[in-house]
Amino acid sequence: MALISSEDETSMYVLLETKGEDSVLYTKDGTVDYLNNPANKLKTGNWKACFFIVATASLERLAYYGMSSNLLLYFTGELDQHSATASRNLSNWTGACYITPLFGAFLADGYIGKYWTIASSSILYAIGMALLTLSASAYGLLSSFFSTDVFDASEAQTVMCFTSLYLVALASGGIKACISAYGADQFDDDDKTEKKVKSSFFNWYYQMMNIGTLIAHSLIVWVQDYVSWIWGFGIPTLAMTVGVVSFFSGTWFYRNHKPAGSPLTRLFQVVVASVRKRRVNVPTDALLLYEIADANSTTVRSRKLNHTSNFSFFDKAAVETPSDHAKGSVNPWTLCTVTQIEELKSVLRLLPIWVTGIVFSSVRSQMDNLFVLQGSFMDTQVGKTSFKIPPASLGTFGTLSVIFWVPVYDQIIVPLARKLTGHPNGLTQLQRIGTGHFISIFSMLSAGILEVIRLEIVKRHGYYEIKPVPISIFWQVPQFLIIGCAEVFTLVGQMEFFYEQVPGSMKSLGSALRLTTIALGNYTSSLLVSIVIKVTTEDGGPGWIPDNLNYGQLQNFFWLLAALSGVNLAIFVVVAKWHTGPLG
Known part of the structure; x- marks a missing residue:
């Protein structure tokens, strides 16, 4: 064990005098530093370690949404896929990104720990992003090698694209399963002061992640639509590379839990x-x-x-x-x-709450899916200028909503609710999650109402073959703002709930379980689209979601999700009353 300098000893005594008996030089939760020595509270953990972790998470979000936000239009425009096919492919890939965390959690909790899981996954992630960028620039190269009569360049580009995407999906499992839990590990649960700070950590962690998402939805999407896909994918690749450097830079400050076996x-x-x-x-x-x-x-x-x-x-x-x-x-x-x-019972008690997160994730997935498709049929021109906003950039308003509501929740709602409920966090985690479920219903209602208005304009003026329809894309803003507000309640609440409700040896598994609701939500969305396409086109009609939405009934799909969300909320209220656990 390293010797303690006189300066450190002085700091230790000041800490002990000012904070009382709960403050000690070393953590009580068994964490160690990068040299495998007991973690020194003065040198490791807390916000100084979280800075690097949160920076990595924010850059990963920039890379992920810089890639995923516009993929639907990349599939339809560059890979020539039909709208419904592109929607299903996007949902399936997104689902894979959120199902692989189970594998990441298995490695982290059982064998190599969170640090090495995040480190190795980040490197693999950057490699996958680099291959995606290469695939976007590979058409000319591939056309030199493939005969259009057998296997043309566009097919080769599609294969290369999806290979790189699923490599990213595999790598993202390690990061998504561990990064938030690893940040929470930097606070000692046996220290009352640090434990109190950890609750705010989840709010601000989610806030900083959305800074990366904001840049992705605005700058990077614009580059993809109006500069090139090479640069549009290249910038997220660079961001992920910087994220790798950021994570390794904090090695000296991290507190690490030893893996406890699978x-x-x-x-x-x-x-x-x-x-x-x-x-x-x-x-x-x-x-x-x-x-x-x-x-x-x-x-x-x-x-x-x-x-x-x-x-x-x-x-x-x-x-x-x-x-x-x-x-x-x-x-x-x-x-x-x-x-x-x-331990098994604690997981089983989570499952009813876990199931109710699937429908919410199906609703939220529309931000990068059918909301973008809907926006592509609307007027994207900004005022009387020549500037046009990319449809995927409307996701910026969802991110801005999150950025607005996180401090409002942390600084205003929590203190007010604390006075009313007496609960130290203002609302219990389940109350917070349920509030988000309720709010999300109105996002689907807003999207459905807008589509009714858009189709009425199409019908009135005969704009069936016109794209875009002369209705401003900014009418989509309310549906994005509402889903952003719902995220702050449900997703941040889930993040803290699933971390707290499992034993210490299963924290990554708890985070991975939460993320699988996002995966299953995307798969559910994909399944619903497939069912809707099959059922609504049986009579030979265009169905609800045709390539040309002007002939479709997209609002009916939004009504369906709103109805499912209402049923889901009712089920959540029942299972939340039934749930028992360390935090109830």
């Missing part, structure tokens, strides 16, 4: 042991269930958890039988501790 393995062990002992009776006295005698849990970074009565079937895994000790050592696939069982 949480998924421990969860499966409980399931298997319970099934094997399905005929065993569980004793009425929970003290008779198997638990180690030591004061600590066998799992690294996880305290012993008290027994709970729900999901009692899995308690069978902790019932000791003579065969469990026949070979001298305990087989974890036949006998599990109470703490291990409670």
